[in-house]
Amino acid sequence: MGGGVTGAVVDQPPIAGPVDSVELTAHPLQRIGAFALAALADVQSPAAVSGERLVAVADWMTDHVVDAATGPDTKTPAGFWLKCSLSLFPNSPMNHPSNGKKPQRVVADAVRRWRGRPKQEQNPHVPCTLCGRPAAGFYGKMDVPLAESDLYRNSTPRHHHGMALCWPCLCCFHALPYGSQLTGGPAVVLHSWDEAFLSWTVAEQVDRNRREILVGRGLPRQPPSHEVLALRALRGYHDELNAGVELLVYSNNNRGPALDVHVMDQPLAEWLRRTSQAPVTRAGFTILLRAHKGRNRPGVVNVSRNAFREPGRIVSTAGAWLGRAACVGRLPAGTSELVKLCMSYVDEVMGMNQEDLAEIRVTADRVGQLLGEGTAGQFNKFYVTFRKLRFPR
Ligand SMILES: [Zn+2]
Known part of the structure; x- marks a missing residue:
């Protein structure tokens, strides 16, 4: 990231104060991350992830990342996160090429500095781009999947600080992989404006990731196709769908950043859900x-x-x-x-x-x-x- 001031925030009034609770915004990936945080915290609603609970979940996610970054190799359960990190958090301290030559303590410290909550004195006095509350800092592709295609360079332009985010919104992006089907390459996730469905399907995915990765079962050898994952989710949901669904396939990888969006309108989504059940x-x-x-x-x-x-x-x-x-x-x-x-x-x-x-x-x-x-x-x-x-x- 370069120096200078982001033009979009010059005229914003100075605001201050810590932000301690998760809010849903209009950004699909942030919303998925918010529901992933709720699932990780074992609560129903993202709004319930606040205060000490948010701190505890953020610390838990940081521990996973530290384990992955300092683990013996990518074949271990923790190592799976390391492998995925190139598609999710490229250029981050967890996958720096020189990590293998550094003492584990040095790598762990660097990861904890990256993932730790910014200190209050670093408050940039601008609102969060997504929720409008006080931002904690500016963030680029190391934390947020940014790009839509190779045509866009997927990096923060020179003299641009990046996206202003509050700490809870940043935590949502750090939680996004838990709500996604991870493949080692592009990740796959479903979004919907039907929040009951979104809450349910993200919680299901978080559970699967916990079982398949965190407890050591590892990556499915041949994950189902993207669309089959979506159909499976629809077939498993037992309430009426009140909105369509979007299938998002994203990669933040330096070599092939992408965000593909496939949309299914509500009538078809509800028909598939109902007729298959x-x-x-x-x-x-x-x-x-x-x-x-x-x-x-x-x-x-x-x-x-x-x-x-x-x-x-x-x-x-x-x-x-x-x-x-x-x-x-x-x-x-x-x-x-x-x-x-x-x-x-x-x-x-x-x-x-x-x-x-x-x-x-x-x-x-x-x-x-x-x-x-x-x-x-x-x-x-x-x-x-x-x-x-x-x-x-
Ligand atoms: Zn925010």
């Missing part, structure tokens, strides 16, 4: 997964990818699969459940006009009757003529 629709959902099975890819991967990238393909893929099965005269068990499921998609996700929907049903029934009177060859001819549907990869 309710007994009456689960049978259809199972067939939907079969219909999406590709040559080299399980159905759940294709459904998840379609849900985030091309939602319309969910129904068209099911239709194409049924068409192929009908051509060879072998409609599978569960066909009617799949058709009902697809119709509920058209109704609830696409929001099709009810009169149009009724007309489609009547027409489909007539076509079905006509074809039912013919032969498989006639149906095949019909299918070949009208297929413009794409198949799963």
Whole structure:
């Protein structure tokens, strides 16, 4: 970071005083970190992480980082954090190239200075960029994932102090990895403006990270694809979703900084959550997964990818699969459940006009009757003529 004064804060009135509680802001990664702090502190709400409790959680996270930085190698549970740190906290004292040659005490001191709460006399007298309360300092990529792509240099420009953050907001960014699926490369995390869902899904991820990493089970050899992680989260949630979900894939690594955002709107997110759970629709959902099975890819991967990238393909893929099965005269068990499921998609996700929907049903029934009177060859001819549907990869 260079010297000088950040233009954005020149006109701010001087403010002072310690800030001791976590607040939710409009920054998705800060919000995820806030709920991760709540999960680590074993409380329901980020606002309950305050005072001594916030200090205790921050100290706990610092201990993990010190253990990782001074541990024997990256194969130990603590070492996993060291490996991930290049994607999360690059250029930090925990992964400095010379650490291996320094005494452990020196490395530990450097890490604790980095992670420790700034002293009051360092108060920069500017508000936190995210919550507006007094900032504790200016922070760059060593603490906060900044970049959206390689095109942006992912570093604090010369003569710019970085992002002004209060200490609780800074702690949220330090807690972000606990709420993320860690891969050793880019981390994956779900965000939603439905705070009940966000609280639940982050707490689940914190639990998994505790089990899989902190107690020594290590990284899953082949983590599920990003989209499957999202679908799994939706399927595990038992309350109605009141907002869409965003799948965030981020890396703060010096070599490939990135932040990819995939959005799923509320109607589709809620439809996936509900239909994959309710007994009456689960049978259809199972067939939907079969219909999406590709040559080299399980159905759940294709459904998840379609849900985030091309939602319309969910129904068209099911239709194409049924068409192929009908051509060879072998409609599978569960066909009617799949058709009902697809119709509920058209109704609830696409929001099709009810009169149009009724007309489609009547027409489909007539076509079905006509074809039912013919032969498989006639149906095949019909299918070949009208297929413009794409198949799963
Ligand atoms: Zn703040």
